[in-house]
Amino acid sequence: MTPSLTRNTGLGMAAALTGALAPAEASAHVKWFAPYIVDAAPAPITRTLTDPWFWTGIVLVLAFFIATRLVERTTTGEATLDAMDRATNPLWLRLDDFVRIVVAGFFVAIFSVGGIYLTPDLKTPAEWVSWLQLLIAAGIVSRKTMPLSAAGIIFLWVLALRDYDPFHLLDYLALGVAVAAYLVLESSNREDWRKHRFEVLRWGVAIALMWSSLEKFAYPEWFYPLVAEKPFLTFGIPRDMFIPMAGVAEFTMGFGLLATPLVRRLSALALLVIFITAVYPFGRVDLIGHALIMAIIIVIAVDHTRELHFWSWIRRALIGVPIGLTGALLIFVTAYWGLHAVFYGTDTQTMAEIRAEQGDMATHSYSSEHPHGPQVMATMRDGEEVPQTAPADLGDASVADAYAQSMMGMHEEMMAGLEHEDPDVAFVLGMIPHHQGAIDMARIQLAAGSDPENMQLARHIIAEQQQEIDAMRAWLDERGVEVPDS
Incomplete structure (x- = not known):
């Protein structure tokens, strides 16, 4: 993911590059596994709410979160956090250096790949984009120039939003903005700002994961070609059971990153295992695309901070687990289905309706109004x-x-x-x-x-x-x- 930055800094550079924002022929937005019909209506939410596997996943996750919160309140939970602190202390003491090295290395890597904006999914024929990425990497070396690198990242996201389908880039955008915000906060001399620098990374990844997970409920058909091509991904679980439970796992682990220290660190470790195991079957380019999100997940797992800055009382209470998860689902589902209607209207067909008319490969079919991938010509x-x-x-x-x-x-x-x-x-x-x-x-x-x-x-x-x-x-x-x- 996509998984992958301040708006008011680097105005001189932005002004110099304003000409590049002129309208250009839009490219297709291609997910990492398949091109798809971006304007198809999401499946009715009732399809998910009547799926027993969705509720099975929700119950299992709630049980895990509540059990973890109960343990976290005991001396065993404190001892567990202390042990995690000791094990990760060497990296914690150099965590800002780690983040800066990874972000700079990421931009060097995509400069070397060439022809992409901020992830291998987002391609561009503009050669100057690669050189801007190299400048962004160089700017991270010094705290004085980090805000300029942040502005450069935001600028590239603006270009990507111009050339690609904005609705389906919102998960990417959350991560990009978070990285930019980190660079600005880390370069600040105000400690009351700097103390939030890791928190913005955590929120960026959490939002990206929760948003992208909804595709598994709204467009499960998009995942059918992937499951057919790589059946080992489901561990032998039937497809229509695996996809909704995978969506629940992704959404709830993203939600877990915003929870109390033990919950978020265990969620981060679980996510890290998932991303690492994906490297071999999907290759090095996929590793580059996920490098930033994997690095931030490591930051979350290492973060010793135990203070909760927002809504701390509800996040610490046991009742806050089901209330928080329910609230997050309501907010994201309403935003996802609502914004899709705003972008594309309410008279579009769902993927199930399209596939019923066009057959199983409808995820790859042609849309004259909204081109969507390399197979549409x-x-x-x-x-x-x-x-x-x-x-x-x-x-x-x-x-x-x-x-x-x-x-x-x-x-x-x-x-x-x-x-x-x-x-x-x-x-x-x-x-x-x-x-x-x-x-x-x-x-x-x-x-x-x-x-x-x-x-x-x-x-x-x-x-x-x-x-x-x-x-x-x-x-x-x-x-x-x-x-x-x-």
């Missing part, structure tokens, strides 16, 4: 737009003939593009038909193949290759080069 068939994810129409042709025809078309367009006098342009003009050829082959596989692994590979190729085609077409467009038809 359409071809024309009989004058109508057809999503690239659709299997190829082989007609009476054999599979071999279909493959041969796709390769012949690719070869002719590649050679024509490579004749351009500018070697950079020639490379891009040659690569676009090369990638399109791979997409055409993948669509033939979807039409004629049957092996589940190959079918999944074909969908992956379509997604990745189309995303790169989009980036190359945007590069040509920026340079005034005629963009070839898809």
Whole structure:
């Protein structure tokens, strides 16, 4: 996550870069596992409220939180916190250095990856963005320039909000604002401000987790391709049981980060285990995308602070556990469903309705009003737009003939593009038909193949290759080069 900053500092830099805020062609917002239909209406909340697995998860979490609070009130709880303090004391004494190193390292990492804003999910063809990220990393070295780095982070989030779907970026935004706020508070000479620096990080991660967890209730269908591709993620639990309980776990652990010291530290440790175990199956780029949230979770686990600054009486009371969780659910559910209606209206179809009409791959289908991912570029068939994810129409042709025809078309367009006098342009003009050829082959596989692994590979190729085609077409467009038809 996304998981990933002050508005009034660095005005000079912001003014110098104001021109970059001019409207540009919006890109698709792509979650890390699949492109999806962003304007689909969330499933009715009654679907969740009538799900027994949702309530099973809620009961289990409430029991854990209440039991932990009971232990926390005893000498055993105090001893447990003291032991955690002793074990983490070396890092606690250098915790600000740890945060600054991780934040600076994160921006160096995304500078090295290139072509992204503040997470690998948010791509951009603008090369200057990477150099700004390097400047942000350099600014964190000194407390005097940390507010400028914070302003740079906010500026990049503004660009991301401009280019991508804002509603589905709110979970990312909470984390970005929290990191920016930390940099400002840490650089402040006012101790009454600085004492809240770790707290803003905690709130940022908690809000991001609670907001993003609602996708599992509002759009469980988005997770179906992921579960199908990586079935080990469910530990053998049936899909429709696993997804709502996973949503409960994510929301409640985010809520737990705002609770009393023992609850929040145990919640942080549980989250850290989950994020660490995700590194191997999803790879190093996913680790980069989650680096900030993982670092903040470590900060929460290490934080020795036991003072509660907001609503301390209700957070310490046992009755505060069900009241607080109920209040958080009401606030976030109302905001999520309400803001979606504000952004997209109330007459959109739910994912269940779309899938009933279009089939199981509707999470990847084309939306002309709200483009949403690398698989949305359409071809024309009989004058109508057809999503690239659709299997190829082989007609009476054999599979071999279909493959041969796709390769012949690719070869002719590649050679024509490579004749351009500018070697950079020639490379891009040659690569676009090369990638399109791979997409055409993948669509033939979807039409004629049957092996589940190959079918999944074909969908992956379509997604990745189309995303790169989009980036190359945007590069040509920026340079005034005629963009070839898809």
